[in-house]
Amino acid sequence: MGDGSIARARRGVFTLQIVNDARYSDLNREIAETIKRVKPGASPCLRGGQGAIRVEARWKHWPCVFPQHGPGRKHLRKIELTEWRREIVARYPEQLLRGLFHSDGCRVTNWASKPGREKRYHYVRYQFSNQSDDIRKILTAALDLLGIAWRQSRRDTIAVSRKEGVAALDGFVGPKS
Structure with missing residues (x-):
């Protein structure tokens, strides 16, 4: 998958964002499908940018799925x-x-x-x-x-x-x- 992050949104909801190269259309579709499998009611948005696609989905429980999420450098x-x-x-x-x-x-x-x-x-x-x-x-x-x-x-x-x-x-x- 691409590089991702979790951002705090309003009312205790979090946004999962995964950024990937736009050339990999099959992989970008697979990222969106995987998000739907993890959160069945999700409707991931695919947003375009300069050569990249950002797949986003909101959910209160993303930090439960990704407990390693937090401030500072991942490594x-x-x-x-x-x-x-x-x-x-x-x-x-x-x-x-x-x-x-x-x-x-x-x-x-x-x-x-x-x-x-x-x-x-x-x-x-x-x-x-x-x-x-x-x-x-x-x-x-x-x-x-x-x-x-x-x-x-x-x-x-x-x-x-x-x-x-x-x-x-x-x-x-x-x-x-």
Whole structure:
């Protein structure tokens, strides 16, 4: 999914706002459909902007669904899954990974060379970058649930480079569309 936030509106109501690139019309529709599944009576608004779509929905209980919401920078706040959320992730780790990679990740063709050889070889890998240690831990725990090998290529980056791991992610992450 895209980048989101929760804003306080009038009379104790909150507005969930998710901003995503306008080029991904299928993904934007999926965001609106997911909001309807979480709050069945919702009628999400899709508002256009300069190359971006903002999906909005109002509800008093968004802070209950997203308890990690709060003031300050996300990567400085504690973000953890409560027991009922861990149970959902255990049942649906693919959907969590898909959302995380679509939000803060990418599928790229990387290159490497073997020591002493000038020839490069290319391979596909998934990369996920986020400043929050907690969010990276949630991602790697879901990868571990599925037996997908990963490594931390930089302090804030997780990479999946092995062919079988990339093939598994290709099966459910898929391209943004």
